Amino acid sequence: MTGLGACRTGQARTPSPPAPGSLDPGGNPVSTIVAPVSRTLPARRVAAPVPVDPAPAGRGPLDVLGVPGQVNLDYAATAPCARAAADAVAELLPWYGSVHRGAGALSRRCTLAYERARQRVGDFLGVRPDDHVIFTRNTTDALNLLARALPSGGKVVTFASEHHANLLPWPVDTVRLPVPGSADAAVRAVDAALRELRRGTDGSAPILVAVTGASNVTGECWPVADLARAAHRHGARFALDAAQLAPHAEVDITALGVDYVAVSGHKLYAPFGVGVLAGRADWLDAAPPYLVGGGATRTVGAATHDVGWADGPGRHEAGTPNLLGAVALAAVCEALTSVDRAALHAREQALLAHLRAGIAAAPDVVELRTFGPDSPRVGIVSFVVAGRDSAQVAAELAGRWQIGLRDGLFCAHPLARRLLAEAAVRSGRADLPPTALRASIGLGSTTQQVDRLLSALATPR
Structure with a gap:
């Protein structure tokens, strides 16, 4: 596995250029919309959130919020909020309105912000031009979506060492490999399992290998690129659970050669209830919508079964989307891309x-x-x-x-x-x-x- 220090998963990318300044609905620069909303509560109730024992000064957007005197050593469950996420939400809140559903200035502004967030998160993850970037609630939601999109008759291979999010959504006949003793043993186990699954077949049945990038129990990194290559040698696809990896190391879908990646905003310093499934479009466009309702349709006829479903990310994003979560996550992704x-x-x-x-x-x-x-x-x-x-x-x-x-x-x-x-x-x-x-x-x-x-x-x- 290639590495960023001890755990890099892909080649370094050139940082994206700075995002444009605030725009009005017509795309023209505007002055500051509003000062950041105060997050100070009455002193008698709780101390105001401020950076806790900050690491070396000068990070700015990547300072994290917390409560003085409290030591937070629980980042793997939910990381604290980065200032970039809090500021992005505070700036957008006065404009908060519908996404994809209105002609007014607020709706146009929010639609633009939502789709820009999709682009920035996709850039952060190194997606290919024809990949989808679908906003979900978290990694668990993203992997459940992928499980629903698995083609009929498809098989899944994973390890017994997975987080429940990558252990429980898959079909009952999923191949669960024993916990390996080393990274090399993991690659050998996947190779052997796929060889056995392909034995006596024409090799066309869909198979998905789904593996974590970094263990939420031990923090140990798995050989993602090597596992993906092993999957592809046997005509299988590879899904990466990057919930714990993405906050600590670069995750580049293209460089790694993975087919799908799932991440959670609340692990990535954007605790506003958002996640992402990014990856190849064909299975996702062929699958029934993960949720049915407004936004997932092109047309609905007089009969409720007479429905034309949308293609693209909207197919699986029915209902009013989590605009603030998407914008917060994109802000953190952009901040992380701009630093060393x-x-x-x-x-x-x-x-x-x-x-x-x-x-x-x-x-x-x-x-x-x-x-x-x-x-x-x-x-x-x-x-x-x-x-x-x-x-x-x-x-x-x-x-x-x-x-x-x-x-x-x-x-x-x-x-x-x-x-x-x-x-x-x-x-x-x-x-x-x-x-x-x-x-x-x-x-x-x-x-x-x-x-x-x-x-x-x-x-x-």
Whole structure:
């Protein structure tokens, strides 16, 4: 797998030129529409959202919002809001109106903003000219849409290590491969499974290989480009669950050679309820609409079954779209494209190494992993404290130390349970709890925040 630092998935792209300034409905420059909406609440209720312990100053749009004193180490669940997303929403709110459904100035402005967002997200993901970029609610929604678009008789190959979003939507006869012990083993397993599925056939039946880019449990990166090449050797397509990968490394559909990619805005610092499925158009245009209703149709006759469905992204975007979510996500994508992502990645990798070293040194703490300890990974670490219930540890970290992280099985129950059993064998401990803790970092994370967690873990009860 090619890499950006430890986890790059595609070749670097030339940053897109700056977006045009604010335009009126006729496309002419206008002055500032409105000052950003104040996000300050009464002091007696809660402190105003401000950047939490910001990383090196000067990022501007990529500063993240948070609450002073609270340490957020739960980026893998929901990343904090980037200033670029908050500002984009605040600027558009006075103009908020219908999309694709009106002739007035507000509707025209919102339609333009929505379609520009689609273009900017597509550019960020490196889509091909004939790919569709469909706005969904999140990665789970996007993969459910793809499952609905799978042609009749199609087969799916995936791993038992997947997040539920890439484990549960597929048909009941899906081939679920065992959790591999290494990245190379994953490629060999896909190659062998596809060879067996094609045995004795003419090779024309549709097959989709669906794999995560970075594990939401361990942060470990999977060999996306190699897996896609293995799929294509057997005439199969490849879908990438990039929910955890895209916030940390470049995801370029063209460079990777993948057929579909799914991402979530709330993982990408745009927590406004949006996701994306991007990829090849033919299966999507041939499938029944994911939702039926206004916007998904070309015509509706006197009989309700007399319907002509739209082609393109609108076919699967019935109803009023999530304009603010799309605009927020596009703003973050544009901000990330304009900075040195290799430098961001290097900083995160240094912080991740510090976190993992501290966890390894903490008494009675065992890290979970699928591959080797030195395998490439993004800023996610799952672990257990021997002899301690993980939910109780999480509650103590929140109450005593003001540290927020995740406990449980992380919506990846088969994988998490397997890794907990493996950690017990590897550590020789019989007192590991049945669930785990997960610390995850990102743009706003600092050494001081990580040190607070490590101090808490090293402090006796």
